[in-house]
Amino acid sequence: MKIAYSPCPNDTFVFHAWAHGLIPNAPKLDVTYADIDITNNLATQPNSLDILKISYAALPWALTEYALLPCGGALGRGCGPLILTKQKSDDPSVLSGRRVAVPSERSTAYLLFRLWATKNVPGGVGEIVVMPFHEIMPAVRDGKIDAGLVIHEARFTYGNYDLNMLQDLGNWWEKDTNLPIPLGAIIARRSLDLIKISEIIRSSVEYAWANPDVSADYILCHAQEMSIDVAQAHINLYVNEFTRNLGEEGYEAVFTLLSRAAKEGLVPSFDLDALRWDDRK
Template identity: 70%
Template sequence: MTVASDSLKIAFSPCPNDTFVFHAWVHGLVPDAPKLEVTYADIDITNRLASDGSNKLDVLKISYAALPWVLDDYALIPCGGALGRGCGPLVLTNGGSSNPASLKGRRVAVPSDRSTAYLLFRLWAAQLVPGGVGEIVVMPFHEIMPAVRDGLVDAGLVIHEARFTYPSYGLTMLADLGSWWESDTGLPIPLGAIIARRSLDLAAITRWTQASVEHAWKHPQLSQAYVMQHAQEMDPQVAQAHIDLYVNDFTGSLSGSGYAAVTSLLTRAAEEGLVPAVDPAKLLLP
């Protein structure tokens, strides 16, 4: 396995946690690492790119929920991603009942149907919404809270900085799916994964990714301008809260509990018919 050239093509989101993690590598601050040619795209787009056999990307940040469709071609890199506690998606409504069963037959907006947020929502609903929810409406995540506020949908599944901003839309949290998952399993929440083509030097990519993470932690001020450049007019305090929430020990190393969380999520989702079954051995580097 080799790195085929002096550069790698990578795709990750413009969200603060991703730009924070990859700042050092993107800016040539990781010794001996090849240059990165970066595509910035929201995770629903990178999920699709990873499963598109014609794409020429070497490394991507995708949702853990998308892994079952890409593991033949891509390996899970055990660092750089997003797992954690207290950082799960929320189910929001515009007031009304606080009983999850009130969502029976209702229209719910989600940011992607191949996201960890969506899998958590469906697993939660299978337990707590007898008869199931109604229509699932996929829309860009920044449109979800206005749609709930304006009554275009009955509830919305939100991610990222919406955890901090939903009260400004006058919305109510019906459920914190992260809290539900942690209570139900005792495991962290698997959100975003770094993957790389199996034909590449996966040990080297892991090493460079870890070095980029460690540089970001040691020199956080160096990445601030880059983070804010891509933060889509986000308030700097919200951007920092985003980094604090999603960049943690699991970003440095997936570890045993991280692998257990990923295995549990994908196994339970496969049992519900939401994803193809995955051999846990394929989650490990060869």
């Protein structure tokens, strides 16, 4: 079974047991490690991948061929994207007409940024530059861009680049909606046994929680110049009960994000019921 997910600690932690044959009766995985911008695009193009990790923001483009799985993804509180600048300021107007780097045009981070900027940046921002997320902070530090939208472990490391946090988009979202932030989703081809795949992923998550040290070498091997402490903080933040099961609150967060985005014309309109299949039976 072919799968694509990022080399980030939360994904390698979640899928370690399955990828290493530790889940009984689970099919063998052929893993592709890819940046979220790549997987977001793969989800809308002809390919042979059975399962992908993508941004929730990219779901409206993927739902024809793929179904959202109710487990394995990243959704939570206190884990939102950050807007970083070199200059110290908390005034959103400093972004007016400026160049901003984002990790993917179809990332949840960028979708949250657009929803926030519509209300807070007079006249709107200027040029949007897409670049791999690990290149964004150096680019802001070096003055190549005016601001950067960062995700993942950048929350813990941006101080190392002497950067200023202009806005925590997670805090903004949570205050505005009282809901967790839908970040990364796991999708699988609709032609597959979605119930079985979901059970395997839950088993992989539960194995990881029960045996946290077993996956350490795998996680650090794929993490990009990351200490064990940063990797563990990353896992603690992004792997939680929503990773085991989205539940009603998780689905409500996804519905709210995508319905707001569709209303603003930021994603295609689609049938929200298509986000849920027979996991409710």
